[in-house]
Amino acid sequence: MTRERLFLLLAALVLIAGGWWLSDNTEWVEEDVPRPATGEARDNPVYAFEQIMRKLGMHAEHHEQLDRMPPEGARLVLLSPNWELVPERAAQLRAWVERGGHLVLLQGADWDDTRLESWVPVFAFDISEKVRRQGEQARAAAAARAAKPTPAPGHGASAAGGGNHKDDEDEDENRDEADSEPPVFGDIDSLDLCHSFNWNKRLRVKPGREAVWTLTQEHGQQLIRVIQGRGSVTVLNASPWLFQRQSPLGCDNALLLAATVQADPGATVWIYLNEKREALTPWLWHSGWIAIVLGALALAAALWRAAVRFGPRLAAPPRLRRSISEQVRGMGAYLHRHGRDALLAAQQRALDDAAIRHVRGYARLPMADRAHAVATATGVARDDLYAAMASKFCTRAELPGRLHLLETARRLLLSPAHKHPHPNLHRPHDERPSQ
Structure with a gap:
């Protein structure tokens, strides 16, 4: 007998012994197990x-x-x-x-x-x-009454019949x-x-x-x-x-x-069975989702509009100098509406406003003294300045020169770097006259 056949024989004996032990020590019964409902x-x-x-x-x-x-x-x-x-x-x-x-x-x-x-x-x-x-x-x-035994009137058969009646x-x-x-x-x-x-x-x-x-x-x-x-x-x-x-x-x-x-x-x-309805939130969405979406958009817009901002609503425009073409078009429109005399009067008023702020007692001076004080303060020609300040009318040829002279004097008065030699000019607050 080979070794393989010996192992097979031993395995078969073990299985037979196990089956015999199981059949001798176990009892097989049927039991009804209720299954829970499904579906x-x-x-x-x-x-x-x-x-x-x-x-x-x-x-x-x-x-x-x-x-x-x-x-x-x-x-x-x-x-x-x-x-x-x-x-x-x-x-x-x-x-x-x-x-x-x-x-x-x-x-x-x-x-x-x-x-x-x-x-x-x-x-x-x-x-x-x-x-x-x-x-x-x-x-x-x-x-x-049903539990009491019924006496048998004859033989045992009648007694048995009485027992069946009780049941x-x-x-x-x-x-x-x-x-x-x-x-x-x-x-x-x-x-x-x-x-x-x-x-x-x-x-x-x-x-x-x-x-x-x-x-x-x-x-x-x-x-x-x-x-x-x-x-x-x-x-x-x-x-x-x-x-x-x-x-x-x-x-x-x-x-x-x-x-x-x-x-x-x-x-x-x-x-x-009972009254079963869809929950309120899903019902609102299914019945009126358009109104909900529009309301949410309106609320978001209102919140965005009322929200705190970290800057201005619009960016500040850059401070650019006016172009020559804009200046020419603006002056041409002004001349077309009001004429040369109105433009000359406007330039004279601009010079007077600047002189009042920088020349002491300027408003009380006669025209000749005004021209002298401004000429002394700015260094422009006194006679030409007086003619430009005192004239009410001018020709088309005279207008550019007088406007240029009046504007030059105004800018010199407003220039912070300009030295004012005239004694009637305002001194800065930090200067004091010498003793």
């Missing part, structure tokens, strides 16, 4: 009810808004009072029922605290504590039956409902109205259907959980649900 069954609380209705040939769908009413002749199950958030819904529901709709209301959904209470001819009332106590005592007495009574005691008037389907006049209704309240029809179908349990009616116009209203003394069971096939619950919505192949049933 639509997880998100839709009335998924099981809808499937039952679809198996019966109906069109079942659930809604979280009632912006529109179901089709005429359809069934509408209200599992929440949130529909009343829109005030006109009660009137719309009444008009829909009177046109042929079939409305299903549940007492656990607090429909009687809404505007439906004014026209639905059914109301609920509380069972008194005394009546409840009497019912509990009656059921306890029946259970005690039947126990089974009946644990059942939550409701009597139907008229029968639900065919000759079925009793339903085992597995504690589906509220035991603290009962239903009653308002005076003057008549029920066309009722389910009666101890102390009163648990379901009432009345005709309203061409439609009907069915009221159940139960909670919305009746339509939201994950396993609605227990007892006769499926039969009750089918009878409640008046199941009929081809009919439509709507289940209203």
Whole structure:
């Protein structure tokens, strides 16, 4: 035997021994593990009810808004009072029922605290504590009688028969039956409902109205259907959980649900769960994004306009000297409007303004003394300056020379570097006359 075959033989022996040990020390049993709901069954609380209705040939769908009413002749199950958030819904529901709709209301959904209470001819009332106590005592007495052994009047067979009767009574005691008037389907006049209704309240029809179908349990009616116009209203003394069971096939619950919505192949049933709307912010964006964008742009513009700036609104223009062409065009326009005499008078006023600021007592001097003081201060020819300052008229040939002379004298007076030898000129503040 080779080494490889020896290793294979040892491995086979180990596997056989392991399998024998496992089979001898373990026990294989089957266990049902419930799987959580997935997909639509997880998100839709009335998924099981809808499937039952679809198996019966109906069109079942659930809604979280009632912006529109179901089709005429359809069934509408209200599992929440949130529909009343829109005030006109009660009137719309009444008009829909009177046109042929079939409305299903549940007492656990607090429909009687809404505007439906004014026209639905059914109301609920509380069972008194005394009546409840009497019912509990009656059921306890029946259970005690069923628990007593029945003596066999003859032989053991009769005793065995008595025991079977006791078991039947126990089974009946644990059942939550409701009597139907008229029968639900065919000759079925009793339903085992597995504690589906509220035991603290009962239903009653308002005076003057008549029920066309009722389910009666101890102390009163648990379901009432009345005709309203061409439609009907069915009221159940139960909670919305009746339509939201994950396993609605227990007892006769499926039969009750089918009878409640008046199941009929081809009919439509709507289940209203609650009022679910889009959040405010997304709704505003989807409904009016244009207004939001324009408002944001306007706000941004207003903030930018009112924001603090680190400089002037506009940059300061550069201080450039006027060109010769602009000077010539401006002088030509002035001469064209006012003439040579106005230009000469303007230049004389400019020289007087400069002399008043720099020559002491200039305004009180006669014209000849003014010309002498300015000539002494600036060094220009006194006679020519006097002629230019005193003249009122001039020819076209004289105008340039006189304007040049007057402007030269004005600029010399305004020049800070010019030395004023005339004693009548203002001295700077930091100079003092010598002693």
